[in-house]
Amino acid sequence: MRNFLALLPLVAFVLWLVGFRRSAAMAGIWSAALCAALAVGAFDYPVDASSVLGPLAEALFACATIVWIIFPALGIYEFQKDTGATQTIGRWLAGVSGKPQVQALLIAWFFGLFLESAAGFGAAIGNIITPHNIVAGAATVGAVGRKGEVLRQTLPVCAIYAAVGGLLLFALGHLL
Known part of the structure; x- marks a missing residue:
């Protein structure tokens, strides 16, 4: 029974996201609240300062790691935009293929490679690339919405x- 309770926040997240069509942020917040309630109620998780602040510090550290990866990437993007390199890349993409689907897939692929190289080998960059590629793929095949x-x-x-x-x-x- 405890195993099924442990899966409940994941099932609830997918249900809120897909079934009730809520945003990922709202589904994540409600899933986290359900997870905290289950931890205290069903798994006897202690409710003291160190037990609560520890996971919050870990979450903050995980967010800081992602920002550590994205902030330099945004800086390089701004540099490319200011120097005109973005237009050069756009002309190259137009020369590779006239199909917007192929161009979007190339952009998604190279964006992932860029973030992986910016973060260093072995970084958990898949957590960022996967949602980006899903959005890019959905846009190219007309599955938006x-x-x-x-x-x-x-x-x-x-x-x-x-x-x-x-x-x-x-x-x-x-x-x-």
Whole structure:
């Protein structure tokens, strides 16, 4: 029963996001509140200053890490815009393909590579790239406003991938 309670915030997040069509920020806030309530109510998490401030400090550190990656990228973007390099890149993209779908996929791909190189090898940049690529892909195939439908179609595949990956990690962890 406790395992199902532990999954409840994730299920609630997807339900609020897809089922009730709430924004990711609101779904995240409500899921975090549900997670905190379950931690205290069902898992006997202590409610003292260090137990509450520790996770908040960790969340702040995670946000600072993301800002540490994005802020220099925005600075380089502004530099490129001021020097005219953005127009040069635009002309190059127009020369590669006249299709906006191909151009959007190239931009999404190179944006991910740029952030990975700016952050350094091994950074958890996938947390930033994945939502960006979903938005870029949805815009290129005309799925804007239908992200919930796209998520419903891709969620089973992601769940299978996570289950297989989890089983492999579990098996390798016990074999090594």
